[in-house]
Amino acid sequence: MAIFLTKTCIFHPLSLSLSKSITPNFPLYKIHPISFSVKATKMEESEIKEVGEVGGSTQKKIFVAGATGSTGKRIVEQLLAKGYSVKAGVRDIEKAKTAFSTNSALQIVKADVTEGSDKLAEAISDDSEALICATGFQRSWDPLAPWKVDYYGTLNLVEACRKRGVKRFILISSILVNGAAMGQLLNPAYIFLNVFGLVLVAKLQAENYIRKSGINYTIVRPGGLKNDPPSGNIIMEPEDTLSGGSISRDQVAEVAVEALNHPEASYKVVEIIASLDAPKRSFEELFGAIKQR
Numbered sequence: 323m324a325i326f327l328t329k330t331c332i333f334h335p336l337s338l339s340l341s342k343s344i345t346p347n348f349p350l351y352k353i354h355p356i357s358f359s360v361k362a363t364k365m366e367e368s369e370i371k372e373v374g375e376v377g378g379s380t381q382k383k384i385f386v387a388g389a390t391g392s393t394g395k396r397i398v399e400q401l402l403a404k405g406y407s408v409k410a411g412v413r414d415i416e417k418a419k420t421a422f423s424t425n426s427a428l429q430i431v432k433a434d435v436t437e438g439s440d441k442l443a444e445a446i447s448d449d450s451e452a453l454i455c456a457t458g459f460q461r462s463w464d465p466l467a468p469w470k471v472d473y474y475g476t477l478n479l480v481e482a483c484r485k486r487g488v489k490r491f492i493l494i495s496s497i498l499v500n501g502a503a504m505g506q507l508l509n510p511a512y513i514f515l516n517v518f519g520l521v522l523v524a525k526l527q528a529e530n531y532i533r534k535s536g537i538n539y540t541i542v543r544p545g546g547l548k549n550d551p552p553s554g555n556i557i558m559e560p561e562d563t564l565s566g567g568s569i570s571r572d573q574v575a576e577v578a579v580e581a582l583n584h585p586e587a588s589y590k591v592v593e594i595i596a597s598l599d600a601p602k603r604s605f606e607e608l609f610g611a612i613k614q615r
Contacts, residue, residue, distance in 0.1 A: 383409040384582065385450040385488070387433060387479055388457035390414070390421050392549065393494055396575035397454055402427055404579065411445055435475030442482035452490035454578050455479055461518060468521035476528035480535050490538050492578050497543045497564045497593050499526040504562050511546075511566070529591070538588050540581040544574045545595035554598040558608040560591070561615070567595030577605075586610040 384401055388394040389410035401408045402425055411433030412418040418430045433445040435457055446453065457479075459471035476493065483491055498504070499522045501512040515522050532539045543561065546568035556573055577594055581587035586609035 381407060382449050382451035383407045383429065385409045385411055385446050385453040387411045387435060387453065387455045389430075390418050391456055391458060393547065393571045393574055394454075394456035395421060396571050397456055397578055398422065398428070400572075400575050400579045406579075409446075409450055411442075435478050436470050437478075439478045439481035439485065442478055443485040446482050446486045446488060448486060450486065450488055452492070452582055453479060453483055453488055454492045454494070456494045456578070459519075459521065465519045468519035468524045472521055473524040473528045477531050480532055480537060483537060484535070488537075490582065491532060492540045492542065492581050493529065493532060494574065494578060495525050495529055495541050495543045496522065497545050497567075497595075498522060499529065499543065500562050501565075504565065506565050509565055533591075540578075540587045540589075541591040542574065542577055542581070543591065543593040544569050544577075545593070547571050547574065552596060554596040555600040555602050556608065557595050557597055557600045558612065559593045560612050561593060564593045564595060567597070569594055569596040580605040581609070584609050586612075589614050591615070 384406050386394055386398050386401070386408060389398050390412050394410075398408055398410050399422075405427075407427045407429075409429045409431055410418060410422070411431055413432070413434045415430055415432055422428060422430070431445045433442055435442065455476060457471055457475055459467040461467075464470075480491065483489075496515075498506055498509065498512045498515070501507065501509060501522060506512050512522065529541050532541065541561075543564075545564060545566065548568050548570050550570055552570040552573050556569070556577065557567070558577075573596055574594065577592070584605055586606060590609065590612050592609070592612050
C-alpha cells in the first residue's frame with residue numbers, strides 16, 4: 323500500500339498510487355477487540371481444490387480481481403505455482419499481458435469493479451468457484467475514488483458472485499479500518515489514510531456488506547505492506563487487534579491463497595503482520611486460533 327518512512331509501504335489502498343514509499347515506524351501493540359455480531363444465512367462451505375480432472379471434468383477457476391496490482395499479481399503467481407487455474411480480472415488487458423508470463427492455466431479478462439455487477443458477472447462467468455479481491459483505488463483528484471473502488475466496487479463483486487453462484491469470497495482489506503472504534507483516531511496511519519477520501523471507512527463498510535451477504539468470506543487485514551521478500555513469520559490476530567506492524571506482500575498473498583483450502587478460515591476476519599520473533603505456525607493453527615463472530 324503506500325506510505326513509507328523507510329522502504330515499507332503502508333496499506334493496500336494506496337499501493338498502486340504513491341510513487342514514493344514511506345512507512346511510519348509505529349510500535350506494535352494490541353487493543354481489546356470490540357465484539358459485534360451480524361446475522362446472515364451462510365452459504366455452504368466447500369474446500370477449494372487445485373486444478374485437475376475430477377470426475378472427468380476440469381476444476382473451476384479462481385477469479386482474482388485487481389490482478390495486476392502489487393498484491394494481486396503475487397496472488398495470481400502463487401495460485402498458478404500451486405496448480406490452480408486462474409482467471410485474472412483486470413482493467414487493462416494489454417498491461418496484464420506484459421505483467422504475466424504465458425500460462426495455459428491463466429485467463430485474462432476485463433473486469434472494472436466500477437462498471438457494475440452485471441458486467442462483472444459476465445467476466446466471472448460460470449467457470450469460477452471462488453473470488454479473491456485485491457483491488458485498491460488509485461490516487462486522483464476525485465475524492466470519491468476510494469468509495470467507487472473500495473466500497474461500491476467490492477459490493478459489485480459480491481453481487482456478481484451471487485449472480486454466478488460463487489460461494490467463496492476472500493477480501494484483502496487493511497488493519498485499522500475500524501480505528502475509530504479501537505480508539506485509534508489519532509494514530510498517524512489512520513489519519514493519513516483517511517485523508518484520501520476516508521478510504522478506511524469505505525473499506526469497513528464494504529467488509530460489513532460482505533459479512534451480511536451470507537457468502538462464505540475470509541477478510542484479510544494486513545499491516546503495512548512491504549515489497550521485500552518475507553522477513554519473519556506470520557502473526558495472525560482477531561479483528562480490531564493490531565494497530566501497527568508490517569508484512570511482505572508475498573505473505574499476504576500466501577494467506578489469501580491458503581484461506582481457500584482451510585475450512586478454519588471461513589467466516590472470519592483476520593489481521594496479519596510478520597515478526598522475526600514469532601514462531602512458525604501452520605495455517606491450520608493460525609486460522610483455527612481465530613474465533614468466528
